[in-house]
Amino acid sequence: MIIRNAWKIQKDVGRSRHGGEGAIENWHIFESEDWQSNLTIIGFDILPPGTSIRVHKHIHEEKLYFIMEGTGIMTVNGETARVGPGDAVPLNAGGSHGLQNDSDKPLLVMVIECKTTREAKLESEKVPLHLRGAASDMIAEIEKTRST
Numbered sequence: 001m002i003i004r005n006a007w008k009i010q011k012d013v014g015r016s017r018h019g020g021e022g023a024i025e026n027w028h029i030f031e032s033e034d035w036q037s038n039l040t041i042i043g044f045d046i047l048p049p050g051t052s053i054r055v056h057k058h059i060h061e062e063k064l065y066f067i068m069e070g071t072g073i074m075t076v077n078g079e080t081a082r083v084g085p086g087d088a089v090p091l092n093a094g095g096s097h098g099l100q101n102d103s104d105k106p107l108l109v110m111v112i113e114c115k116t117t118r119e120a121k122l123e124s125e126k127v128p129l130h131l132r133g134a135a136s137d138m139i140a141e142i143e144k145t146r147s148t
Contacts, residue, residue, distance in 0.1 A: 055098030
């Protein structure tokens with residue numbers, strides 16, 4: 001049996017791996033290697049006021065964003081809506097999505113991620129954990145942040 005306390009896991013703090021405004025907090029309770037299925041991540045993002053995850057796509061990945069605390073603006077496939085506690089937003093493979101905290105309180109989001117094929121999951125596991133899912137224009141910034 002594996003038990004991990006989500007609130008005691010070390011958080012990464014910095015710009016989203018997908019780009020966006022400001023520094024967010026991100027941590028994963030479970031990673032791809034913890035699952036035999038195509039599930040890849042169960043984790044959390046905290047977007048402080050004024051921060052965002054830029055609109056981006058995942059070709060071989062589906063996600064669920066579950067808003068736990070706070071409010072913000074979610075964009076999915078060009079459609080924008082206000083989200084708040086209890087809202088669950090499915091993100092299909094190939095679609096675009098982004099999230100902005102335009103409020104004055106932190107936005108806490110649970111993120112569940114799954115690859116669409118076993119091959120896509122195995123390929124993603126070859127990438128270092130801190131770079132998985134990173135936009136190509138964000139890799140140098142992520143590496144620089146980790147070295148300081």
